[in-house]
Amino acid sequence: MTDSTRDPGLPLPARDGEDVSFERTIPGSTQRLSSRTRERIRAVDVLFEADARGMDELAVLEERLVRTAAQTALPDRAAHLVRLHAEHADEIDEQLSTHARDWPLRRMPAVDRALLRLGAAELLHDVSAAERPAIIGEYVKIADVLSTDSSPRFVNGLLQRLADVADLLG
Structure with missing residues (x-):
């Protein structure tokens, strides 16, 4: 494989610490995703934006309801x-921190953090036990589209741990 076939056309810094100016973006393909998956991605976007801007997710949600990007x-x-995540945010972060073992939330990629928070909200507070495997699969699919190569496995493992103890958590 030559360098030209691997190069996605993104600028690279000439030296460490130099700012990079992006001229174009390469969005992930969402054509094969169901409408439910796309709705979850839109919710992940809100959580991601709130995290990146250091804002309350309900405030970002209200902005998005008035004016969407x-x-x-x-x-x-x-x-x-x-809203479901916002209602249970502290508990969800505590459960994710507990079950992620050696991965504190602050060290996780921001996209994974948003995916896991939303997935945990659904698993713990919105669906029946019978629906949990399908929900985990949806978030793994989203991680595959939006995040790193190792993220789907990480998201799957952590959400599965939460699903396994969901009934105990009450």
């Missing part, structure tokens, strides 16, 4: 998921 309005299901 996407071409379509924020789906009701996405707003529901963001």
Whole structure:
């Protein structure tokens, strides 16, 4: 494989610490994703933006309900998921920190953190035990589209741990 076939056309810094100016972006393909998956991605976007901006996710949600960065309005299901996470945020972060073992939340990639928070909210507070495997699969699929190569396995493992203890957590 030559360098030209591996190069996605993104600028690289000439030396360490130099700012890079991006001229274009390469979005992940969402064509093969179901509408439910796309709604989850929109909710992940809100959590990610809130984390990146250091804002409360409900404040970002309200901004997105008034003015969205996407071409379509924020789906009701996405707003529901963001509100669900906000309602249980402290408990969810505690459970993720406990079950992630050697991976503190602050060290996780921001996209993974948003995925895991939203996935945990759904698993622990929104779905029946029978629906949990499908929900985990959805978040693994989203991690595959939005995050690093190792993220799907990490997301799967951590959400599976939460699903295994969900009934004990009450």
